[in-house]
Amino acid sequence: MSVAIAPPSLASPAQDGPLTRVWRPILGTREGRMGVPLAGVMVILIVVGRFAAPYPPDKIGVAIPGSAPSWEHLLGADGLGRDVLSRFLTGGTSVLVTPLGAVSVSFLLGGALGLLAAYRGGVTDQVVSRLFDLLLTIPPLLTVLVLLASLGRSPLIIILVVGLVFIPWVGRVARGAAQPVVTNDYVHAAVARGESTWWILRREVLPNIAAPLIGAFSLYLTSGIVFVSTLSFLGLGDQPPSSSWGLMVAESRGLILTNPAAALAPALGIAVVSVSFMLIADAVTRHVLRDTGQGRPAR
Amino acid sequence: MTEEALTAAGVSVAYRRPDGSLTTVVSGVSLTLEPGRVVGLVGESGCGKTSLALACMGTAAEGGVITCGSVTLDGLDLLTAPRTVLRALWGDRLAHVPQNPATSLNPATRIGRQLAQPIATHLGLTGKALHERATDLLERVGITHPTQALRRYPHEFSGGQEQRIALALALSCDPRVLILDEPTTGLDVTTQARIVTLLQGIITDTSAAALYISHDLALISTVADRLLVMYAGEIVESGATRDLVHTPRHPYTQALLAAQPSAHERRAVRGLPGRPPGHVVIDRCSFAPRCRHAEPECVAEHPVLQPLPGSRAVRCVRHDRLEFSAQPVDAWALPAEPEPVHILELDGLWCRYRKQAEPALSDFSLAIARGDTVAVVGESGSGKSTLLRAIAGLHPPGEGIVRFQGYRLAPAVRHRPDQVRRDIQLVFQDPDSSLNPRQRVGEILSRPIRLFRSDVARHEEAHTVTTALDQVGLAASTARRYPNELSGGQRQRVAVARAFLARPALLLCDEVTSALDVSVQATVLELIADLAATFATTVIFVSHDLAVVRTICRRVVVIRAGRLCEDGQADDVFRAPRHAYTRELIAAIPPPPGAAGSRRAT
Numbered sequence: 001m002s003v004a005i006a007p008p009s010l011a012s013p014a015q016d017g018p019l020t021r022v023w024r025p026i027l028g029t030r031e032g033r034m035g036v037p038l039a040g041v042m043v044i045l046i047v048v049g050r051f052a053a054p055y056p057p058d059k060i061g062v063a064i065p066g067s068a069p070s071w072e073h074l075l076g077a078d079g080l081g082r083d084v085l086s087r088f089l090t091g092g093t094s095v096l097v098t099p100l101g102a103v104s105v106s107f108l109l110g111g112a113l114g115l116l117a118a119y120r121g122g123v124t125d126q127v128v129s130r131l132f133d134l135l136l137t138i139p140p141l142l143t144v145l146v147l148l149a150s151l152g153r154s155p156l157i158i159i160l161v162v163g164l165v166f167i168p169w170v171g172r173v174a175r176g177a178a179q180p181v182v183t184n185d186y187v188h189a190a191v192a193r194g195e196s197t198w199w200i201l202r203r204e205v206l207p208n209i210a211a212p213l214i215g216a217f218s219l220y221l222t223s224g225i226v227f228v229s230t231l232s233f234l235g236l237g238d239q240p241p242s243s244s245w246g247l248m249v250a251e252s253r254g255l256i257l258t259n260p261a262a263a264l265a266p267a268l269g270i271a272v273v274s275v276s277f278m279l280i281a282d283a284v285t286r287h288v289l290r291d292t293g294q295g296r297p298a299r
Numbered sequence: 300m301t302e303e304a305l306t307a308a309g310v311s312v313a314y315r316r317p318d319g320s321l322t323t324v325v326s327g328v329s330l331t332l333e334p335g336r337v338v339g340l341v342g343e344s345g346c347g348k349t350s351l352a353l354a355c356m357g358t359a360a361e362g363g364v365i366t367c368g369s370v371t372l373d374g375l376d377l378l379t380a381p382r383t384v385l386r387a388l389w390g391d392r393l394a395h396v397p398q399n400p401a402t403s404l405n406p407a408t409r410i411g412r413q414l415a416q417p418i419a420t421h422l423g424l425t426g427k428a429l430h431e432r433a434t435d436l437l438e439r440v441g442i443t444h445p446t447q448a449l450r451r452y453p454h455e456f457s458g459g460q461e462q463r464i465a466l467a468l469a470l471s472c473d474p475r476v477l478i479l480d481e482p483t484t485g486l487d488v489t490t491q492a493r494i495v496t497l498l499q500g501i502i503t504d505t506s507a508a509a510l511y512i513s514h515d516l517a518l519i520s521t522v523a524d525r526l527l528v529m530y531a532g533e534i535v536e537s538g539a540t541r542d543l544v545h546t547p548r549h550p551y552t553q554a555l556l557a558a559q560p561s562a563h564e565r566r567a568v569r570g571l572p573g574r575p576p577g578h579v580v581i582d583r584c585s586f587a588p589r590c591r592h593a594e595p596e597c598v599a600e601h602p603v604l605q606p607l608p609g610s611r612a613v614r615c616v617r618h619d620r621l622e623f624s625a626q627p628v629d630a631w632a633l634p635a636e637p638e639p640v641h642i643l644e645l646d647g648l649w650c651r652y653r654k655q656a657e658p659a660l661s662d663f664s665l666a667i668a669r670g671d672t673v674a675v676v677g678e679s680g681s682g683k684s685t686l687l688r689a690i691a692g693l694h695p696p697g698e699g700i701v702r703f704q705g706y707r708l709a710p711a712v713r714h715r716p717d718q719v720r721r722d723i724q725l726v727f728q729d730p731d732s733s734l735n736p737r738q739r740v741g742e743i744l745s746r747p748i749r750l751f752r753s754d755v756a757r758h759e760e761a762h763t764v765t766t767a768l769d770q771v772g773l774a775a776s777t778a779r780r781y782p783n784e785l786s787g788g789q790r791q792r793v794a795v796a797r798a799f800l801a802r803p804a805l806l807l808c809d810e811v812t813s814a815l816d817v818s819v820q821a822t823v824l825e826l827i828a829d830l831a832a833t834f835a836t837t838v839i840f841v842s843h844d845l846a847v848v849r850t851i852c853r854r855v856v857v858i859r860a861g862r863l864c865e866d867g868q869a870d871d872v873f874r875a876p877r878h879a880y881t882r883e884l885i886a887a888i889p890p891p892p893g894a895a896g897s898r899r900a901t
Contacts, residue, residue: 185733189797192691192712193750194720207737 026283035279042273046092053086058241066258076259078252084262091243092269094232098158099224105163106170107217113167114174115201119182129175132168140165140227148236158237162228166220173216177209211284218281225274245269304508305332305355305393305476310368310378312350312359312532323366325350325532326579332476332508339523339540340512341555343816345575347532348512352478354378355510356395357385372476391421394474398481400461404453410437410464411449414471421472436467441497459490463497470501477502477509483518487678487843492887495522514816516559517846520544521889528552531576531585534604538611548613550590550621558821560846562888565870568850570822572772574786584616592621637668637853641702642805642837643690648699650685650861659685660696660861667837669804672828674852674869675841676884682861683841684728687807690839691725704804721751724803726827728810730790734782740793741778744768744800751801763800771796771826788819792826799830806831808840812847824851845888849873857881 026032055062063077070076075084110132117128147161181187182205190200231237232246240247245266252262312325325347332338340348354365357377370377372393377385389395397403405413414433418424424432430449437445440463453461462482469477479498483491499522502509513519519526526543528536528551536549547553557569573589583598584590590597596616604614615621643666650660659682667673677683688694690701692712701708703723709715727733734743744764748755755763765775771792782790791811798806808827812820828851831838842848848855848869855872857865857880865878876882 184735185727185729186735188693189725189727189733192693192720192723192725193747194713194715194717195750203738204735208735210737 025286026280029283029286031279031286032283035276035283038272038276039280042092042269042276043096045089046096046273049089049092053083053089055083055086057086057090057243058082066255066262068259069261075261075265078248078259078262079255084248084252084259084265087243087248088245088265088269091245091248091266092273094155094238094242094244095225095229095246095270095273098155098162098228098237099221101159102162102228103166103170103217103220103224105160106166106220107213109163110167110170111174111213112201114171114176115178115205116197117171118175118178119187119197119201119205125175128171132171135164135168141230144231145236148231153236153239155238158228158231162224162231165227166224169220170216173212174209177212178205181205181208215281215284218277218284222274222278222281225270225277229270302334303331304334304372306330306369306371307355308369308371310351310354310370311366312347312354312363313366314350314360314363321364321366323532323579324363324577325354326581327368328354328529328532328534329368330355330510330527330534332510334475334508335502335506336525337502337509337511337523339519339526340510340529341514341516341519341526342529343514343555343571343575343818345577346529348514348529349480350532351529352395352480352510352512355476355478356389356393387421390417390469390474391472392475393478394469394472394476395478396462396465396469396480396482398484400465401453401458403465404461404468406453409450409452414449414464414468417468417471432471436471437464439470439501440464440467441493442467459486459494462486462490462494466494466497466501470505473505474507477507479509479511481513482511484513484515488845489678489884489887491518492889495889498522516544516555516817517561517889517891528555532579533585533614534612535586535614536612537604538607538609542609542611548607548611548618548621549586549615550592551586554589554591555818558818560821560824560844560850561891562846562849562873562885563891565849568821568824570820570825571818572822574788574819584614592617637671637837640669641666642669642704643667643839644700644702645690646700646702648686648689648696648701650682650689650694650696658697658861660689663699663858663861663863665856665863665866667839669837670835671854672831672838672840672852673854673856674848675839675856675858676843676845676848677858678843681858683858684809685861686858687725687809687839687841690805691723691807693725717751721801722804723807724798724801724805725807726791726794726798726809726811729814730782730787730794731814733794734790736782738781739778740768740780740782740785743782743793744778744797747797747800767796767800768793770799770830772822786819787815788822791815791819791823795823795826795830799834799836802834803836806836806838808838808842810842811840813842813844820847827851845873845884857884 027036059082061081062083063073063081065077065079065081067073067077073083073085075088078084078087113128117125144161144165148158151157151161187200187204190204228237229246232244233250235250238244238247240251248266249263255262308329309327310325310329311323311327313321313323316322328351330338340351342348350360350363353359355370357370357380359365365378368378372388411433414436415429418429418432433449434445437448442448442460442463453464456464466482482498483494486494495518511519511522520540523540526538526540527534528543528549530551536543536547536552543552544556547556554571558571560568571589576585579585581601583600584602587593587597594617602614602616604612605618606612645663645665648660648663649658651658663686675683675686685694689696692708692710692715695710701710703719708719712720741764744767745760748760748763752763764778768775768777773789773792777785777789777793782793785793811827812823815823824847827838830836840848840852852869855867855869856863857872857878859880865872865876865881872881873885876885
């Protein structure tokens, strides 16, 4: 028997919109209070920074190649004499957009497959789960290397190929979260009403696993950022003369003694972006853990 | 008679709220437990019964404090005794049987070790003597093959056996006082009856003093010598069981009795609207907001517990001016006479679950007349829920034919026409699981309208939802709330409203009241009977509770191990059961409150 205390304000979280419901608890954690402003600053820098670039980012010879930071060139110049600050301010886009696209692709495909596997069970579940296992056994960098070599290196293809890497991870999260949900009678009630599978997954199941999925999204976004940066460092992503951060690190690593800023600035950029999203992921996971403790009133 | 085992005087318990203030949930309760006698404590969930039981053990749940009073056991005040003294007492002279044995027995430890612990600690027995005592105990609570049982883990036993083991654990050191907190709630009727008989025997044999807590008045009045009725943390009425159930003086006792369905006669139940306040009310009568007899004088001041002749007491200012009959007399409108047409025919259904050797339903045939109210009765695992799921098309039968309104139905619901999906509606056992926690009540209710009610235009949907909520006795504002903001009874009403919004010809009810308190159960039963009459719906009502079945059904079908045992008009089946299993079920029904068959008259 529950003790006779009035339930502690269960009413308020349920009455807010879904956005408030997610953001308020995130900002309530220490990780959230650090991660959200940090990510905000980086996103603004990446989106707006290009307009503040003092020189054209790919103009060669605006400074002495490999020169150290000075008042004209705050972060010095790279091996071709390009202004590092201008390149830094314009090169962050792909660090953010490509992983975002890739992880979204993996959530659409992997999430849908995972949900379907949990809902249908039986053979569907077996096939989908083995497919996930198969994808997990292939080394991701190798797969992407082969696929990019054969399919070309347009940004869209990079997004799809990197998305493929994350499909089994996301799919397993979605399947695991949905499995306890699909046994609920409200799902059976929807089946008995004759709702379509798509409708049931979207309206009855998805809202109940939104919290773990949001947590997984920010987590895999972090991995995606590092993965995409690795690709461009290896020369598999953006091609010169792009100022993509990963590429900048690769091109300038020989200058580490004359102008360390040329390699360190983009490396730091990548680090801060991924750490900030990691902090948000942590905050969300805490929120998720708390949520599952309170979600259903005890019987 | 004068020897007292445990005395509680003026006990109050409070819980600390997150903001640091205290909420009093038990206030000034006094009780006396005597050897060999059972005191029953009855009331709805949230009235403070468990808090009081823990206080009698000298402790409180997490966040709780005993603010005043004394609990005396053999001259020792448990509330001032140090923890080490209490620990030596618990399980030795003072034992507790919790509500759910599944959570009180350690799932990772063999029964033998769990039983050995108190015996070794309190009685100092070891080796062979210890083993002998453990086997003795298991034998006493009716576990067959006790020696093997000692080596098994709790999950290898059924719910009833687990409760027996919990009882053995409590009895391990011959306690002088037994605190039983809803020991049979959640068990089957037959199992319940066996446990109660066992308990009675043990209490007589060991002359332990017992406090028996339950919300089931019918059950508690078969075991208890004295009854305490608790509401909002206070005793509102006390007296000998027989007097109390025959001449209840407090409106709350009266309401509990009126809500209690009876398996002995077909009679109306009257629900008790609202729910207990959840804390002690000090400035007026705490029951006044829900009381049918409330007058301005009831809210003027807090009534005191007035002693009455015959060692009774009642906390009601109007008790001497109120006329109560012991039983509600208004007859329940019998369901309309069924038409001589079959709405549903089942022919040779076989259902299996993949991992089980035994089929859940074997060669099951049944025909149901249009407009009838049919109960399907059986123990858990008898296949009664599978039957409903097969009819609804959620668990397609492996073999056999389901014919509805003369047409043969596809086994799976997704192959059935929309009209059939509309005509057959299902209400599930647990509203926690049948209402999506992420959808507002309004969204939940508008879905069947959108799908099945072509007569309702888009802009009239909101109005139709409001009307449906009103029909089930909920405010229009409920539409904007989420299920977790509602009480269990309110949630089940939303589920009933959802089913009736489709205007079904056949309503399938799967144990719809088993998760609810008796007072709430009555309102839901009333509601289903009412709506079924209004919309001329045929109802199939699956339940393990015979009293509920008797209350609302015209015909009874008894099912065991997937086979039909008995089928007949409710009155005939209850009066003269033909099948041996039906007789067993009916014999397990507790006698009517206060009848001659009850344990003791004094």
